[in-house]
Amino acid sequence: MPYMTIENDIRLYYTDAGEGKALVFIHPPGMGSNVFAQQQALTANFRVVTYDMRGNGKSSASNKPITISLLTEDLHQLLRSLQIERAIICSYSSGGSVAQAFALRYPEQTEAIVLIGGFPEVRTLWLYFEFLLGIFTAKIGAISLLAKVLGTAHGKSQDEKRAIERYARLANQKDLFSMYKTMLHDRNTEHLAKLTVPLLIIYGNRDYYLHAYETTFKTYVPHARAIYIDKARHQIPTRHADELNAILTSYFLP
Template sequence: MPYTFVDDFVRLYYEDEGLGKPLIFVHPPGMGSITFSNQKILTEHFRVVTYDMRGNGKSSPSNKRITIDLLADDLKMLLDHLHIDKAIICGYSNGGSIALEFALSYPERIEKLMLIGGFSEVCTTLLHWEFLLGIYTVKKHGIPLLAKVLGLAHGKHYREKKAIEQYVRLTNDRDLYQMYTEGLRYNCTERLSQLKIPLLLIYGARDYYVHYYQNFFKKYVPHTDIIYVSKARHQIPTKHYNELNSIIKAYCLT
């Protein structure tokens, strides 16, 4: 299986398939690269890279405290290992925070940025409580429960639900706790004006609790494009993958 070291004893698991423009997917804490199984068909048009962040999936637990900066640096080291100078980055949910930090820290390494259900900070009540619920669940050793909930929420059929559940169970509880706490406090809103690259926000039309965050992007990044996926809630990569894949092809190949 393909791995690269990002620290002396921290291995990142990744999958690298296809030819064309490099397209990198960044998953939310706990879910791992399995989140983007339905995007593998894009290998017909892109070099598709998915990976497990440290402490997630098949990657090693972290050897230091998790920060968003650290996870963005890990992504940079993965690109270095794969000899990718510049890539299209797509972050899903809180994976978008890592994608944003990467874009702000290494603007020369990114061609376009796509955020699925993304946000630049957590400042609304519902999203704040969602993070607190995740923190509390992990603190109470509830990863098996969290895995089941994520599997049920994202899977379209029994086999997919079980596969996601089993993958989430691989998550290191200490690292996931730190990812949630760091995700809750992360705020790059006032730095958004530094983004000069093309930016696409993809929201589920029924994902009401994150729609508010588009206002920050429109204010600080006037060239932001926004697409709503009809009838979709938050779980666009798994439950609305045909629409998402079409959006990605249209946006990235033009």
């Protein structure tokens, strides 16, 4: 299996397939790269890279406290290792914290960023509650319960639900707790005006508690574009994979 070693003892698991423009996918806490299994179809037109952030999936547990800066640097090192000079950084849900930070720190390596169900900070009550639930389940070590919830919410078939659940169970308890807390308190809004790269935001039209963030993004990033997927809620990479893949293909394929 492909691994990249950083800091001598941290091994990041990744997949790298296809040719063309590089699409790099960032998962939210706990889910790991398996949430992007259906985006492998994009290898017909793109170079598709997925990876497990430290403490998630098949990657090593972290040797230091999780911060957005640390996760951003991990991504930078991964791209350097794969000799990817510029990439379209695609993130799902709270993985967007890393995508936004990466684009701000390394604009020369960022062709564009795509936020699938993304937000610049947690400021809605329902989103705050979801983070607290993740923090609580990680704190008490209920990884199996959280994995079951994630699998049920994201999978369309029983096989897919079980696959997502099994992968989520691989998360390191300490790192998952740290990641949830870090992303809960991450604040990108005040930095968005410095974002110069293209920004594409993709929401489910039934993911109501995130829709208000479109206004925030467009206030600070006037060139941002938002696309809504009909009849979709939050779980776009799995439950609406065909629509997502079609959007990415039409938007970025020459």
